[in-house]
Amino acid sequence: MVFDIDFNKYKLVDLSLEVVPNQTEPERPFVVREGRLSDGTWKFDITNTHTHVGTHVESPWHFFGKGNTCTDYPLEKFMGKALLLTPKPAGDNGWVTLDAVRAELEPRKGQFSILFIRNDTGRRPLRIHMDCVPYFAELEIDLLVFESTIEFGQGLEDGRTFHDVLMSRDVLFVEFPANAQALDRDVFYVIAVPLNIKRLDSSACRLFAIVEK
Numbered sequence: 001m002v003f004d005i006d007f008n009k010y011k012l013v014d015l016s017l018e019v020v021p022n023q024t025e026p027e028r029p030f031v032v033r034e035g036r037l038s039d040g041t042w043k044f045d046i047t048n049t050h051t052h053v054g055t056h057v058e059s060p061w062h063f064f065g066k067g068n069t070c071t072d073y074p075l076e077k078f079m080g081k082a083l084l085l086t087p088k089p090a091g092d093n094g095w096v097t098l099d100a101v102r103a104e105l106e107p108r109k110g111q112f113s114i115l116f117i118r119n120d121t122g123r124r125p126l127r128i129h130m131d132c133v134p135y136f137a138e139l140e141i142d143l144l145v146f147e148s149t150i151e152f153g154q155g156l157e158d159g160r161t162f163h164d165v166l167m168s169r170d171v172l173f174v175e176f177p178a179n180a181q182a183l184d185r186d187v188f189y190v191i192a193v194p195l196n197i198k199r200l201d202s203s204a205c206r207l208f209a210i211v212e213k
Contacts (some may be wrong), residue, residue, distance in 0.1 A: 010211065013188075081114065128152050
């Protein structure tokens with residue numbers, strides 16, 4: 001059965017970071033040069049980049065150096081109903097607490113497979129307490145999408161724990177989303193399909209949402 005999306009009722013929101021070749025930062029390069037195929041038509045040779053440039057999906061291989069990569073999961077893993085979380089820090093310490101997160105998510109537990117965390121505060125970074133990470137794992141979500149201004153814990157060791165706890169449960173990360181302020185509903189449908197390239201720890205993806213008008 002083929003279905004249609006009624007674009008009188010729904011809209012597409014592109015949440016992918018725009019990457020401009022040869023105009024990227026050294027740590028996340030995307031360098032190209034013009035070339036020709038054997039028939040004389042144009043191509044571009046990608047001469048310098050890596051798997052964490054632009055909006056991308058991270059698999060467990062990124063953290064563990066072994067195990068599943070993006071192509072080891074079915075396509076259904078990379079799409080589903082998403083819930084928008086816009087957490088606020090508690091008090092003067094600037095941390096987002098487990099109590100605050102639980103209060104927002106617990107009533108809707110089991111109703112979404114993707115959690116999208118957006119930073120609506122002026123804090124850069126917005127720090128989410130490590131007590132929240134095991135709770136995120138309990139949600140049994142497929143994808144965790146979060147803006148680059150959000151950090152889980154503080155420092156390298158907390159970062160490793162964050163990856164370990166969630167990726168050991170096959171929760172994949174979508175990093176460097178863009179245009180998240182265009183999300184004007186708290187529930188929407190997200191698609192973030194990686195490229196079908198085997199044995200990579202991460203993959204670029206086109207991240208977008210189908211949102212009710």
